[in-house]
Amino acid sequence: MQVYADNAATTKMSKTAINAMLPYMESIYGNPSSLHSVGQQAKEALEAAREKMAAILGCEPREIYFTSGGSEADNQAILSAARTGARKGKKHIITTAFEHHAVLHTLKKLEREGFEVTYLDVRTNHNITAQQVQDALRPDTCLVTVMYANNEIGSILPIAEIGAICRASGVPFHTDAVQAVGHVPINVHEQQIDMLSLSAHKFHGPKGVGALYCRRGLLLSSLIEGGAQERGKRAGTENVPGIVSMAAALQESADHMEENAKKVSAMRDRLIAGLSQIPHSALNGDPVHRLPGNVSFCFEGIEGESLLLLLDAKGVCASSGSACTSGSLDPSHVLLAIGRVHDVAHGSLRLSLSEYNTEEEIDHILCAVPEVVRYLRNMSPVWRDLQTGKREYIL
Numbered sequence: 342m343q344v345y346a347d348n349a350a351t352t353k354m355s356k357t358a359i360n361a362m363l364p365y366m367e368s369i370y371g372n373p374s375s376l377h378s379v380g381q382q383a384k385e386a387l388e389a390a391r392e393k394m395a396a397i398l399g400c401e402p403r404e405i406y407f408t409s410g411g412s413e414a415d416n417q418a419i420l421s422a423a424r425t426g427a428r429k430g431k432k433h434i435i436t437t438a439f440e441h442h443a444v445l446h447t448l449k450k451l452e453r454e455g456f457e458v459t460y461l462d463v464r465t466n467h468n469i470t471a472q473q474v475q476d477a478l479r480p481d482t483c484l485v486t487v488m489y490a491n492n493e494i495g496s497i498l499p500i501a502e503i504g505a506i507c508r509a510s511g512v513p514f515h516t517d518a519v520q521a522v523g524h525v526p527i528n529v530h531e532q533q534i535d536m537l538s539l540s541a542h543k544f545h546g547p548k549g550v551g552a553l554y555c556r557r558g559l560l561l562s563s564l565i566e567g568g569a570q571e572r573g574k575r576a577g578t579e580n581v582p583g584i585v586s587m588a589a590a591l592q593e594s595a596d597h598m599e600e601n602a603k604k605v606s607a608m609r610d611r612l613i614a615g616l617s618q619i620p621h622s623a624l625n626g627d628p629v630h631r632l633p634g635n636v637s638f639c640f641e642g643i644e645g646e647s648l649l650l651l652l653d654a655k656g657v658c659a660s661s662g663s664a665c666t667s668g669s670l671d672p673s674h675v676l677l678a679i680g681r682v683h684d685v686a687h688g689s690l691r692l693s694l695s696e697y698n699t700e701e702e703i704d705h706i707l708c709a710v711p712e713v714v715r716y717l718r719n720m721s722p723v724w725r726d727l728q729t730g731k732r733e734y735i736l
């Protein structure tokens with residue numbers, strides 16, 4: 342049995358998303374900037390996709406800028422707000438300690454340029470409170486960038502409350518909503534979000550395409566110079582097949598959001614209940630405010646990498662954290678940020694589900710994981726030391 346449980350890294354494309362893009366590769370392949378009919382048909386499809394996405398997100402079509410994905414949208418949002426802030430002498434930014442690297446590395450770059458960044462503590466409940474944002478605000482704060490939902494541990498942050506605080510203080514609010522869009526209800530207007538990043542491949546759309554919502558009136562600067570595409574904010578011939586497909590995938594996710602969330606969260610809860618039975622284990626992430634598909638655990642006395650390889654041999658595709666951390670020996674910055682010590686953070690497992698998973702697959706995972714954990718612990722010198730009392734259990 343092959344079980345794909347790594348949907349936070351990427352998802353399979355839906356049939357709807359695949360079919361939506363085909364005409365724009367086969368026949369309507371024009372450049373939207375061309376004046377002839379094939380170009381204009383592509384242009385119409387591009388604008389229809391923009392309208393569809395704007396309607397789902399609760400904004401105006403002209404507030405949507407298509408990008409190459411979530412990372413680009415994060416970079417553009419943060420660098421734009423920083424540039425605007427710097428012009429007014431405001432060089433303080435608020436974020437959380439467990440953001441995606443697309444946000445954290447952009448902020449590190451700004452720190453080297455003289456910006457000051459406050460990283461909100463996420464150890465309590467593996468989440469933040471809106472009050473923490475309120476308390477961190479300063480007269481020179483030019484941006485609050487707080488993710489909607491965490492990609493490794495699944496916590497969903499209090500976005501509407503943070504939006505209200507930022508709006509009342511006149512500070513621009515960006516959210517990396519890559520894990521949330523298509524999975525939980527979002528309305529940028531109601532939640533008072535000023536900028537939002539999304540990526541198609543996290544909701545069964547294609548890779549290499551995403552969008553930045555930027556509220557009208559906020560200054561957006563471009564990362565890429567060239568033609569006047571995307572109202573001069575993002576040069577380069579538009580990825581029409583990708584964009585049309587992304588809009589179709591988002592529409593499909595929005596149409597089935599409630600039923601999918603119900604199905605997926607029931608499977609998630611069964612996994613959490615089952616894996617909690619493993620001794621010396623701990624759930625990572627907010628147990629209540631949690632993405633429907635996220636299951637994240639630390640198991641004491643094992644190595645996450647070996648766990649993944651053995652699970653793969655049993656047909657289970659999982660992750661030890663984010664796709665970006667796997668392959669490196671450093672434990673995940675997210676697990677360290679929530680207070681897991683190095684040894685414990687090394688023994689992590691993330692299973693991320695989608696509506697394409699089945700109850701039989703959950704049964705298979707519930708057999709495979711405890712078996713592999715037991716096997717690895719039996720071979721582990723660290724586990725022997727824990728059992729003989731030479732070392733103390735942390736979990």
Ligand SMILES: *Cc1c(COP(=O)(O)O)cnc(C)c1O
Pocket residue numbers: 349350409410411412413415441443488490491492517518519520540541543549550551
């Ligand atoms: C996947 C992901 C990104 C990066 O999106 P890409 O489209 O792969 O560049 C950014 N933030 C979060 C939270 C993600 O999960």
